[in-house]
Amino acid sequence: MPQLIRVDGFLMGTFVQISAYTTENRAKTLQKGMNEVAHLDALFSAHRSDSEISLLNARAGDSFVVLAPETNALLKKALYWAQKTGGAFDPTIGPVVALWQIGAANPTIPHNIPLQRAIKRVSYRDLVLSNDAVMLRHEEQALDLGGIAKGFAADHVASFLKSQGIKSALIDLGGNVVAIGKRADGKPWQIGIQDPQKPRGTAIGSVSIANRSVVTSGVYERYFEKNGKRYHHIFSPKTGYPVENGLLSVTILSDSSADGDALSTALFVMGKRSAIDFLKKTPGVEAIFIEKRGDKTIITLSEKLNKQFTPRTTHYALETFEGKNP
Ligand code: AMP
Ligand code: MG
Numbered sequence: 001m002p003q004l005i006r007v008d009g010f011l012m013g014t015f016v017q018i019s020a021y022t023t024e025n026r027a028k029t030l031q032k033g034m035n036e037v038a039h040l041d042a043l044f045s046a047h048r049s050d051s052e053i054s055l056l057n058a059r060a061g062d063s064f065v066v067l068a069p070e071t072n073a074l075l076k077k078a079l080y081w082a083q084k085t086g087g088a089f090d091p092t093i094g095p096v097v098a099l100w101q102i103g104a105a106n107p108t109i110p111h112n113i114p115l116q117r118a119i120k121r122v123s124y125r126d127l128v129l130s131n132d133a134v135m136l137r138h139e140e141q142a143l144d145l146g147g148i149a150k151g152f153a154a155d156h157v158a159s160f161l162k163s164q165g166i167k168s169a170l171i172d173l174g175g176n177v178v179a180i181g182k183r184a185d186g187k188p189w190q191i192g193i194q195d196p197q198k199p200r201g202t203a204i205g206s207v208s209i210a211n212r213s214v215v216t217s218g219v220y221e222r223y224f225e226k227n228g229k230r231y232h233h234i235f236s237p238k239t240g241y242p243v244e245n246g247l248l249s250v251t252i253l254s255d256s257s258a259d260g261d262a263l264s265t266a267l268f269v270m271g272k273r274s275a276i277d278f279l280k281k282t283p284g285v286e287a288i289f290i291e292k293r294g295d296k297t298i299i300t301l302s303e304k305l306n307k308q309f310t311p312r313t314t315h316y317a318l319e320t321f322e323g324k325n326p
Contacts, residue, residue: 002168002184009034011041012150013103014174018157021168021184029164033157037173040156043071044149046094046142053143057094061139066132074152074258075127075134078145081262082124085278089266090237094142095121099240102233103222109231110240119240146233150176151215151261158257175216178257182210195313196220196248196290197297204290204299205311213257217264218249218290234268245271248297251288253305259285272300279323286323290316 002021007030009016016037018030045051052071059065067075078091095118099110110118126137136143145152150173157171158178169180170189179189188210192203196218207214222233223242232242250268252260263285267275272289279287279302286302288309297316301309302323311318 004184005030007031007034009037011037012045012153012173013047013146014150015172016174017170017172018161019170019172020161020166020180022166026164026166029161029166032164033161033171036157036160037153040070040149040153043068044074044145044152046097046144046146053145056134056136057142060136060141062135064128064130064133064135067134069132070156072129072132072134074145074149075129075143077152077258078143078148078262079124079127079129081148081259081266082127085263085266085270087124087237088269089147089262090122090124091143091145091148092122092124092127092136092141093147093235093237094144095119095140096235096237096240097144097146097233098142100231100233100235102224102231102242107224107231109226115240119237122237122240147217147265148258148262150174151213151257151259154178154213154257154261175221176257176261177214179209179212179214190310193251193288193290194218194220194249203312204316205309205313207251207253207288207305207308208310209253209308211255213254213260214251215254215257215260215264216249216251217268219247220249234265236269243269243271246291246293247272247289248292249288249290250275251290253286253288253302255284263287276300276321279321 006019043052056065081089101107121141128135167181171178188208190206191214192206195202195204219232236243252264254260289300300319303320
């Protein structure tokens with residue numbers, strides 16, 4: 001009988017869990033998968049002074065840096081989605097993230113002058129990719145890949161595990177989930193969607209998936225409160241402030257988790273109406289929006305998810321929209 005084995009870690013600023021059903025004990029394989037995440041964290045982290053991203057930031061406006069293929073691939077993806085989303089997703093958001101310090105020990109509301117300076121430095125158009133060398137055009141510009149790196153890492157681990165012959169597994173990087181195959185009993189995986197207004201671990205519903213990624217961006221992930229107001233970690237590149245458009249979370253279902261990760265952040269920034277227009281042009285991607293309208297909470301699903309989504313409570317209005325047929 002296949003048995004469930006699991007390894008846990010804390011990497012990329014989040015809990016990482018890799019679980020698999022296999023007939024033999026493959027804990028070593030899963031541990032190698034975890035080591036892959038550690039490897040990517042060391043390359044991508046904006047918090048470690050010796051990461052490739054920090055090196056690139058330090059050389060901003062000065063010189064090109066030759067990067068590892070993994071970092072190059074990540075930056076290519078990041079730039080692709082920045083272009084596609086018209087900068088709603090912008091990997092050069094670093095100066096803004098650095099001012100707010102959300103998720104760190106002492107988060108603060110930045111003063112206007114430094115914030116205006118910071119948003120002037122945010123522009124994905126200044127991320128120059130030339131073969132395997134990369135540069136930020138201007139001094140004091142800085143990358144922050146927090147909106148895509150976890151998804152990229154989840155994809156990376158999934159292909160590693162598949163290459164090792166694993167046929168049924170779940171990779172979870174702090175709510176960035178990739179499912180390989182189905183569960184051992186042949187049924188699809190059930191992935192809980194966090195209720196943004198309830199304690200962590202309380203699901204508002206679940207989606208059933210096989211060979212698919214599920215990624216959520218939400219106001220509950222990282223935030224601080226001041227004078228009764230919540231400031232979360234998803235910023236408008238235009239204002240430098242946390243986005244306030246009524247959305248509490250955006251969940252993306254896609255084949256690639258890097259795509260899903262970039263899109264969950266981007267669609268959150270766009271707001272629901274523009275996000276739905278965007279999805280109509282984007283095949284192979286489905287979404288779940290959870291928003292607050294007045295005192296009502298509304299869940300809006302891609303029509304295709306109607307059968308895949310099971311609500312866990314009836315306290316919320318459920319709506320659907322038509323997406324792009326692949
Ligand atoms: P996620 O949880 O995937 O939505 O990513 C949020 C993280 O992405 C934040 O903690 C920042 O590091 C970064 N971020 C915030 N706003 C943006 C944005 N507009 N575009 C790209 N990355 C962002
Ligand atoms: Mg994201």
